[in-house]
């Protein structure tokens with residue numbers, strides 16, 4: 136099937152070439168970081184995780200959201216999603232790949248990464264995260280590939296695949312739960328130390344992932360002869376609607392607990408993010424933008440006549456995606472580290488090389504996504520067009 | 521290798537290093553290059569080595585009159601442990617350093633505080649917690665708590681630089697090597713390991729000195745401000761000080777049970 140990815144239009148080649156260039160540039164900057172150390176990033180003693188780990192966290196969510204297609208189709212027999220589950224699975228594959236790359240580029244000693252396997256330490260959440268992420272990657276790759284292959288040959292997929300498909304459902308939930316546990320089990324970090332963190336992660340993931348999928352479906356509809364289907368897109372839109380409402384609700388629950396209890400250790404981080412602390416607050420505009428976008432998205436998604444309008448839906452999905460991305464990709468990590476445990480407010484901003492490496496990783500993910508989607512769409516075109 | 525490197529470190533950490541750097545190298549050679557018929561080398565603990573169930577430290581802050589009284593502690597530790605002087609503040613490496621009360625004890629801070637406490641600087645360092653979160657989160661056991669004496673130590677050769685332990689330590693006691701530290705060491709001490717870029721480091725309660733039977737460098741340099749001893753020995757100096765004075769520890773509500781006590 137891989138040959139389908141090689142033949143394409145000029146635009147396709149141009150796009151792939153552009154991605155390859157970005158990958159190359161990102162890799163160049165990574166070599167610099169590899170040789171001189173993580174000092175070329177904006178990270179510090181106080182904010183010791185930054186942009187890389189934030190992107191990793193966000194993308195785990197995008198990956199997990201494939202379950203929102205798989206679950207209705209396989210568990211509730213919602214046939215319509217059968218057309219597009221493959222797109223969700225392939226999105227998951229490319230997202231998890233980016234997650235793993237972001238972890239690698241964040242390591243101080245990447246050549247020792249295998250120590251996690253050589254000295255397995257089950258009490259460390261990172262150990263479990265590594266297992267669930269790699270497992271999820273494998274599951275989606277195998278399931279996606281086999282189902283697509285069977286579809287192309289007009290046969291039913293092999294029966295041994297069924298248990299794997301069922302397994303992939305709780306597995307998807309686990310990847311984001313375990314990722315939340317990385318943060319919410321740390322005693323001294325009031326911002327993350329809350330049981331709502333995992334549910335918040337899941338709700339924002341189930342909003343951001345399907346929103347991206349809708350955008351991808353609309354895009355596929357426009358550029359290819361394969362139509363993922365308006366009904367499918369509308370069902371996804373309902374999922375996005377409920378998920379983003381839940382996400383905002385969970386956030387408000389957290390805000391209530393933190394500010395009604397007035398516990399400084401929990402409050403100070405929110406203050407830093409939304410109004411500034413000790414005169415510092417570089418993230419204030421971002422955080423408010425995120426909030427406004429999420430509320431705007433709710434307004435645009437709840438009334439069905441809005442949601443059914445393609446333009447409005449597109450705008451709403453972009454708002455959901457950017458809003459949740461800022462929340463997790465910018466606020467979540469910095470917010471947890473500022474103020475630091477000794478109550479100093481030392482801020483963080485990513486450096487230029489750090490951004491270039493990040494773009495390089497995203498480009499790699501999009502390259503993989505493009506290859507996989509190209510294959511899937513070409514096969515679907517042959518089947519449905 | 522039959523005896524893993526970890527076991528080697530455990531034993532050698534308290535023995536070979538105690539006799540100096542040279543024999544340590546010989547021991548490595550012996551473990552690595554042993555023929556099939558040769559017997560396993562026997563690693564013995566230095567007879568003079570200091571031992572304890574849980575090492576602890578008491579800081580008598582009443583004796584700190586000015587910054588000058590405590591400056592030698594930082595100097596002594598950083599010098600013998602090859603702690604670099606990084607040019608950029610955010611990359612700073614520190615094993616023991618001064619903090620004001622409201623930074624050292626943010627949860628105990630109040631607006632109205634005794635003038636004396638307000639002006640005292642408190643030496644802070646790794647607390648060698650009895651229930652250390654940094655050890656819990658480390659995915660490679662590069663940070664571990666020695667069963668023999670409760671010291672939380674690091675294996676710089678195993679650390680992957682994931683910095684999970686920096687997120688987990690509620691005391692900011694850990695530093696990460698953002699750049700190669702070796703270019704920034706003022707005076708190299710060849711008897712102690714230097715670190716590479718990309719690994720974490722922190723105070724090790726001077727395990728290399730305990731193995732030789734001497735007290736930690738900061739304690740030695742402190743002229744009685746710091747006292748070191750076994751927390752579970754009722755006769756130890758630290759226990760006597762804790763019994764006779766009111767002491768506080770940093771952020772005990774987190775359940776980490778720090779082994780550094782402060783008399784205020």
Ligand code: SF4
Nearest residue numbers: 646647649652654689
């Ligand atoms: S003070 Fe921090 S680094 Fe030291 S043992 Fe406790 S948690 Fe670990």
Ligand code: SF4
Nearest residue numbers: 658679680682683685
């Ligand atoms: S940075 Fe090193 S010591 Fe810290 S948790 Fe990671 S592997 Fe363990």
Ligand code: SF4
Nearest residue numbers: 597723725726736738
């Ligand atoms: S105990 Fe040793 S390593 Fe720790 S601060 Fe004192 S001198 Fe430094």
